[in-house]
Structure formats: C-alpha cells, structure tokens
Amino acid sequence: MDIPRIFTISESAHRIHNPFTPEKYATLGSVLRMKPGTHILDLGSGSGEMLCTWARDHGITGTGVDMSLLFSTQAKMRAKELGVADRVEFIHNDAAGYVAEEKCDVAACVGATWIGGGAAGTIALLTKSLKPGGMLLIGEPYWRQLPPTDDVAKACGVDSVADFLTLPALVDSFTTLGYDVVEMVLADQEGWDRYEAAKWLTMRRWLEENPDDEFAGEVRKTLTVSPKRHVAYTREYFGWGVFVLMGR
Known part of the structure; x- marks a missing residue:
C-alpha cells in the first residue's frame, strides 16, 4: 500500500506536500484559536x-x-525532532474510509480530498470522526482564473475546466452543503513555487544517483515537463487554500 512512486521520489525532501509555506501553516494554526489539548484528526x-x-x-x-x-x-521522525512524539501519532494506512474510534475536535483533509471522491465526499467522511460543534479543515484547489479552453486546462495537468471551481463557487459549494465558512487561509504564488520547484532539484539528484533504475525515464520526463508547465500554467491558473467549516 503506497502512493504512486513519482510522488515518493519528487516530494521525498518536502516537509509540506501542498502549496503552503511554514508561515501559512503558522497563520492557520493561529486563526483557529485552538486551546491546549485540542485533538485533531488529519x-x-x-x-x-x-x-x-x-x-x-x-x-x-x-x-x-x-x-x-x-x-x-x-x-514520526519529525515528531521526535520537535519533541512532540508523545502528543501526535502517525498511522500508515489508507485514509479513504478511515473513521476514528474517538471523535476529535478538528477533522482535517488538507489537499487529499480524492480520498472521499472530492470535497463533498471527504466532508461527509470527516464528520463521522468529528465531535458536535467541531471544525473541519478542507484543503482544496480552485481556479485563480478560468482557463479559456479545455486544452489550456489540460496543459495545467487536469482533464477539463470543470475539474475545479472558482474561489467564489468553491465557497458557495460549502454553503450549499450546509456549512458556514468561518475562516480561510490561501496559498500564494511563492507557496506554489516552493512546492513545485523543490521537486525539480530532488528529481535531478535522484536521476544522478539512480541512472539505471527502471523508473528513471518517467522521472526524466516529469523533470523536463514540470518547470515549463509550472511557469506557463500552474502558477497562473491554480489557486489553493484551506477552508475552515462548521456545520449549521
């Protein structure tokens, strides 16, 4: 059980696997106004x-x-490094369908809503582990600007313009599902640069160290395409943010 190999190679040096910077996570942690002892399922x-x-x-x-x-x-290594291994637990398991035995104060899926077939399904899954009155954190992409054609959307790495919503439409979709959006923190282009560009050096170093690996051709192809895609499309068209929801 694992994710596709291209991600474990290209993001092996990442601490954050989305377009947030450490500063953005610090901001999100502050705006949630969490009390010590708040329990989070991620x-x-x-x-x-x-x-x-x-x-x-x-x-x-x-x-x-x-x-x-x-x-x-x-x-687990990071928890030990920061001296919090007694406060946080990490489980290697498929998050799709995972429901906690003990309900939590905050339930989060920050950038992996495919586990529930999209934002709506993931929200439904998270609520099964959430205490009444708790908060949901949903990390989700959106269009900063609509691609003019499906061909441009495909150049961004998705199938069609319909794959994402605009920011207003995304926020409205949470309302339609019966949730108040009580906070949000949005990534910026610097965050996208750090997420995407950091992969390139990692892939180049991996290729230098593994020239005969059967997967080297796929890594080389990704490294060749990714910088061009990012500067021409991803950086301009993709937005991403974490939205804090509370049920009505």
Missing part, C-alpha cells in the same frame, strides 16, 4: 508538518493517517 497527513508544529506551538494532540510509508516514517 487524513492524508503527509510528512506530518501541520500536526507536529501545532503540537509544539499550540499544545494540540493529533492523529495523522497517510498511505505513503515514506511520508508516514518522516512524520
């Missing part, structure tokens, strides 16, 4: 940076679930 927790830094800075406890063995291992 589905698709990656390398654990959100839970680990919030445990250090806000005294929260947390459980992270991620399908990547590498990222889950890195999360």
Whole structure:
C-alpha cells in the first residue's frame, strides 16, 4: 500500500506536500484559536508538518493517517525532532474510509480530498470522526482564473475546466452543503513555487544517483515537463487554500 512512486521520489525532501509555506501553516494554526489539548484528526497527513508544529506551538494532540510509508516514517521522525512524539501519532494506512474510534475536535483533509471522491465526499467522511460543534479543515484547489479552453486546462495537468471551481463557487459549494465558512487561509504564488520547484532539484539528484533504475525515464520526463508547465500554467491558473467549516 503506497502512493504512486513519482510522488515518493519528487516530494521525498518536502516537509509540506501542498502549496503552503511554514508561515501559512503558522497563520492557520493561529486563526483557529485552538486551546491546549485540542485533538485533531488529519487524513492524508503527509510528512506530518501541520500536526507536529501545532503540537509544539499550540499544545494540540493529533492523529495523522497517510498511505505513503515514506511520508508516514518522516512524520514520526519529525515528531521526535520537535519533541512532540508523545502528543501526535502517525498511522500508515489508507485514509479513504478511515473513521476514528474517538471523535476529535478538528477533522482535517488538507489537499487529499480524492480520498472521499472530492470535497463533498471527504466532508461527509470527516464528520463521522468529528465531535458536535467541531471544525473541519478542507484543503482544496480552485481556479485563480478560468482557463479559456479545455486544452489550456489540460496543459495545467487536469482533464477539463470543470475539474475545479472558482474561489467564489468553491465557497458557495460549502454553503450549499450546509456549512458556514468561518475562516480561510490561501496559498500564494511563492507557496506554489516552493512546492513545485523543490521537486525539480530532488528529481535531478535522484536521476544522478539512480541512472539505471527502471523508473528513471518517467522521472526524466516529469523533470523536463514540470518547470515549463509550472511557469506557463500552474502558477497562473491554480489557486489553493484551506477552508475552515462548521456545520449549521
């Protein structure tokens, strides 16, 4: 059980597997106004940076679930590095369908809503683990500007313009599902640069160290295409943010 290999190679040096910077996560942690002891469930927790830094800075406890063995291992190492291994737990498991035995104060899926077939399905999944009156954190992409054609959308790496909503439409969709949007923190282009560009050096170093690996051709292809795609399309068209929801 694991995620596609291209991600465990290209993002192996990432602490954050989305367009947030450490400063953005710090902002999000502050605006949530969490009390010490707040318990968070994070589905698709990656390398654990959100839970680990919030445990250090806000005294929260947390459980992270991620399908990547590498990222889950890195999360445990990060917890030890920050001295919070007694406050956060990381489980290598498929987050799709995961329901906590004990309900939490905050349930999050920050950038992996494919686990529920999209934002609506992931919200439904998270609510099964959430205490009444708790908060949901949903990390989701949106169009900063609408691509003029489906061909441009495909150049961004998706199938069609219909794959994402605009920011106003995304916020309205949460309202339609019966939730108040009570906070949001949005990534910026610098965050996209750090997320995407950091992959390129990692892939180049991997190719130098693994020239005969059977997967080298795929990594070379990705490295060749990714910088051009990012500067021409991703950086201009993609937005991303974490939206804080409370049921009505």
